[in-house]
Amino acid sequence: MEITTGACRLGLWFVHVSWQGDLVLRVRFSRQGVESSVPAPIRRYCAGQREDLLALTSTATEGDSVMARIYREVRRVPYGETATYGAIAAKVGTAPRVVGMAMARNPTPLVIPCHRIVAKGGIGGFSPEVGIKEHLLSLERRAARKNGEFNPDL
Template sequence: MEVITGSCRLGLWFVHAAWGGNRVYRVRFAREGLPGGDVPVPLRRYCAGMREDLTTLESPATEADTVTAAVYRAVRRVPYGETATYGEIAALVGTAPRVVGMAMAHNPTPLVIPCHRIVARDGIGGFSPELAIKEHLLAMERENARKNRRV
């Protein structure tokens, strides 16, 4: 299968993606867009601020029989507009919160594996390349979830 690369806007940033079909291989955040292709429709809609279910997209990172892949699978189950702590994910997987943090830091497909929904027990936690992206994503999801509850 051909791997396509492209980008779309997310607030002040761009989301760069490499994908084929519904399989996303890489997601990165940058200040400038990529020339050429777009990103998969669900990802584009999500980045445009729409409530979108990204579980329709696959990430190869969830497929191995490793602790890291188990962490990624658990993180994918955190609902849109909600958060879980590193400790809660660690308890689900049977590992330590620090292991969850390391997995989040090396997540090859953020948004598809929504690492922004994983927060510290006493604060927001970290996010690469900028914490402001995590804050933006959490605020966008909270607002969309709030709107959905009102309807």
């Protein structure tokens, strides 16, 4: 099967995706792009529809490395909710700093929803810009409200 690449809008950003079937190989954010084909769940998510992206997979979750275990745990954080770096670290048996490092190296954001992982005292970081993380959390908050799933802690 051939690898496909495409992009869709997410507010002022473009989400560039490389995928093969339901396997997402890479997701990146850019200020530039041209709208083209992306997996339907990602397009719906970026349009603000309630979409958890669990039908898509990432090679980053395969294996038993600390990073893969962190990524699998992050995928368990439900749409519209957040968890702290420390909470993920405790579940995986590592340090919060290691979780932060894994989030910074996440090859498939959205599929592995690193934007849902926040610092104990604030929002935490996000590459390439924390404004994207804020936008994603706001998008999920709005969709959750629309579906009657309001979470005031988000």
